[in-house]
Amino acid sequence: MNARVSLVSATDTPDASRALLDAVHGAFGATPNMFRAVANSPAALQAMWGFFGALGGGSLPAKLAEQIAVAVADRNGCEYCLAAHTMLGRKAGASAAEMSAAQAGESADPATAAVLGFALKLVAQRGQVGDADVAALRAAGFGDGQIVEILAHVALNLFTNYVNVAFAVPVDFPAVKLRSAA
Structure with a gap:
């Protein structure tokens, strides 16, 4: 089954998503498909990655x-x-x-x-x-x-x-x- 939205690639990533996807790639050693889907919206990608980062630095193990x-x-x-x-x-x-x-x-x-x-x-x-x-x-x-x-x-x-x-x-x-x- 194909995704219902495009999974952006290095050639079609919105400019505003590029730096965040680079950070995701650095964290995972690859760019998971979920982030490639969300990267269609730089605002959604920023929200998601920020949410992960904030909770990753939280008090829960x-x-x-x-x-x-x-x-x-x-x-x-x-x-x-x-x-x-x-x-x-x-x-x-x-x-x-x-x-x-x-x-x-x-x-x-x-x-x-x-x-x-x-x-x-x-x-x-x-x-x-x-x-x-x-x-x-x-x-x-x-x-x-x-x-x-x-x-x-x-x-x-x-x-x-x-x-x-x-x-x-x-x-x-x-x-x-x-x-x-x-």
Whole structure:
């Protein structure tokens, strides 16, 4: 299947996207198809890359961020993000079993399990969570800044999931089987 929007190449990248795509290429050693699709809009590419950069410098460990990403990707039926973030999670120190469990919204670690449950509730209920949901994160050891950051990770992953699903972006990472239908 072909992508529903063009995947820009070195010869047809909008000038305003070129420097950002160079940064993406430097970070990954290649330019993933998702970024090539988003680069059609320099503003969208700037927003996405900035979002990744800001959260990459946040307080949540990379492993936890990748576990959130695979849980959200599986829930949204995003094969692209599931594949990419499973690989990134492994690079961040998660075992294959931990990434598989996270894909199902589960973890043997109680704090991680609380985060994944909250993330999936945000997705399933479109942000309609209650006092008890936030209190559960606090009880698991997370402060308000981290709780806001968890929500930001969910929001970023919704953005990337929607890009890849809506535009049928071809997966260019090792494939991972979805557990759930979106």
